[in-house]
Every structure is written in structure tokens, then in C-alpha cells.
Amino acid sequence: MIAARMKAKALFDIAGATAVVTGGAAGLGLAFAEVLAANGARVTILDVDRDALDRAVEALSALGEPARGMRADVTDAAALGEAMTRATAATGRLDVVFANAGITAGPGFLTVEGRREPAGAIEAIPVELWERVIATNLTGVFNTIRAAVPAMKAQGSGRIIATASIAGLRPSAVVGTPYMVAKAGVLHLVRQAALELARYGIRVNAIAPGPFLTRITSPGLKAIWEKALPLGRVATTDDIKGLALFLASPASSYVTGAQFTIDGGSLLGRAD
Numbered sequence: 001m002i003a004a005r006m007k008a009k010a011l012f013d014i015a016g017a018t019a020v021v022t023g024g025a026a027g028l029g030l031a032f033a034e035v036l037a038a039n040g041a042r043v044t045i046l047d048v049d050r051d052a053l054d055r056a057v058e059a060l061s062a063l064g065e066p067a068r069g070m071r072a073d074v075t076d077a078a079a080l081g082e083a084m085t086r087a088t089a090a091t092g093r094l095d096v097v098f099a100n101a102g103i104t105a106g107p108g109f110l111t112v113e114g115r116r117e118p119a120g121a122i123e124a125i126p127v128e129l130w131e132r133v134i135a136t137n138l139t140g141v142f143n144t145i146r147a148a149v150p151a152m153k154a155q156g157s158g159r160i161i162a163t164a165s166i167a168g169l170r171p172s173a174v175v176g177t178p179y180m181v182a183k184a185g186v187l188h189l190v191r192q193a194a195l196e197l198a199r200y201g202i203r204v205n206a207i208a209p210g211p212f213l214t215r216i217t218s219p220g221l222k223a224i225w226e227k228a229l230p231l232g233r234v235a236t237t238d239d240i241k242g243l244a245l246f247l248a249s250p251a252s253s254y255v256t257g258a259q260f261t262i263d264g265g266s267l268l269g270r271a272d
Contacts, residue, residue: 013040013250015041017040017248018044018094018095019044019096022080024043024069025053027212027214030045031237031240034059037065040065041064043065044067044070053069074144075135076143077143080144083147094148096248097144099162102182108120108176122177125176129176142189145193148160159205161206161247162205167180187259190204190205194258203255205247205256205259207240210229231265234264247260
């Protein structure tokens with residue numbers, strides 16, 4: 001007997017799913033929210049930028065179900081937990097969470113032209129900057145997972161996707177050290193959480209983007225990236241939507257603890 005073939009529509013069906021995206025008002029977070037909303041999910045975006053939230057909610061609501069926006073800082077665990085509870089109140093469920101919020105970390109120890117950058121030297125990095133980046137980019141992911149887990153455990157399912165970076169996979173001279181370390185921490189946090197939460201039907205995975213044009217992209221990098229990338233172009237936020245939908249949908253039902261690099265071949269080096 002031939003097993004029934006599952007159609008692509010069913011594999012990627014997230015209609016009616018309750019989803020939360022941190023840092024969802026712009027950049028990659030907004031791209032995640034857009035693909036969720038366009039495919040029928042009930043989306044709540046969390047962000048610290050009230051004006052950007054309002055604009056994003058209006059745009060997302062035009063794609064499908066009415067979207068919601070809440071001002072929340074991922075470094076505030078109590079406020080984040082309250083926002084997560086409010087986001088799930090209407091349906092009593094929490095199906096998909098993108099732990100995406102992040103900030104930049106200042107310069108690396110080299111400029112994009114290859115000169116030493118005194119401000120990026122490890123002894124010159126302000127402790128306050130280090131603590132702020134770790135609090136947002138690493139502890140913020142921990143806070144998001146922590147806030148999402150109770151509802152997901154109660155229903156016996158859920159998908160958590162964290163935004164890491166190829167910066168967490170290899171050193172880079174032109175990226176600020178606090179950012180590099182935080183993103184490496186995110187990748188290991190994802191593996192640890194995936195191991196712990198698998199028995200509850202909760203899948204935890206990471207997306208590790210390479211060169212994308214977003215509001216936190218450093219000036220001057222676009223031309224350099226285009227010369228270095230095997231695919232010869234820098235990604236737009238639309239390029240990440242297919243991967244995001246895969247990880248949010250039944251298509252990824254047997255995937256957990258994984259990291260998905262989406263970098264135009266950046267980690268491979270340039271062939272020609």
C-alpha cells in the first residue's frame with residue numbers, strides 16, 4: 001500500500017497558529033512576522049519602538065488576520081512574560097515564537113578597509129556596552145524561551161526559533177566582540193533548550209543569517225559583501241521568509257536543536 005503523499009500546502013500550513021515575534025517591528029523580525037501573517041497565523045509582535053510597532057501592525061493586518069503589537073523589552077523578564085501571556089490570551093495557545101530581538105555591538109577591531117580600529121580593541125570595549133549587548137542578544141533569547149515554555153508545555157507542542165548569526169560560528173575582525181560572543185551563546189542555548197524540551201513536543205532551532213540588509217547593517221559593508229559572497233549579492237529580508245516558514249510549520253516536525261545557515265555561501269569563501 002502506497003503511503004498518502006502530503007501536499008506542500010499541508011506541510012506548510014500555519015493557518016490559525018498563534019505566533020509571537022520579538023523585535024518584530026523591522027528588519028528580519030518584520031520579515032518573520034510578514035510570512036506568518038501572510039499564511040494565516042495570528043501574529044503578535046513585540047518591540048521597544050512604539051512608532052515602528054504601529055506601522056508594522058497596520059501592514060501585517062493587511063496581510064491576513066488582525067495583528068497585535070506590544071511594547072516590550074526582552075531584557076525585562078517580568079514584562080516579557082506578561083506580554084507573552086497577553087499574546088496567548090485570545091486563543092489559549094502559543095504555537096510559534098521567534099526570539100529575534102537584537103542590537104549592534106559597536107565596531108570590530110578592524111575597519112572594513114582593513115585598518116586597526118582603536119574603539120573595537122578588546123581593552124577599549126566599554127563594560128556597559130558588553131553588558132547591554134549580552135543582555136539583549138543572549139539573555140533576551142533566554143528570557144523569550146523562558147516566557148514561552150509554560151504555555152507550550154501545557155499544550156504539548158510548540159516551535160521556538162532563535163535568530164543567531166554566522167558571527168556566532170566563526171571570528172570576524174569587523175564585527176564587535178560582544179555581538180560575536182552573544183550569538184555564539186545563542187547557538188548553544190538553542191541546543192541545550194532543544195534537548196531539555198523535546199519530551200514536551202517543543203522544537204527549538206536557530207537561524208544563522210549572514211549578510212542581510214537591515215537597519216543594523218553597518219555602513220560600507222554592502223559593496224564589500226557583494227565582492228566576497230559566492231552568490232554575488234547581499235540578501236534582502238524576503239530571502240529569509242522561506243526558511244522561517246519551514247521552521248514554523250509542520251514541515252519541520254522532525255527538526256530540533258538545529259542551526260540553519262542562510263548566508264549566500266559566505267562561510268564557504270569566494271571561489272572566483
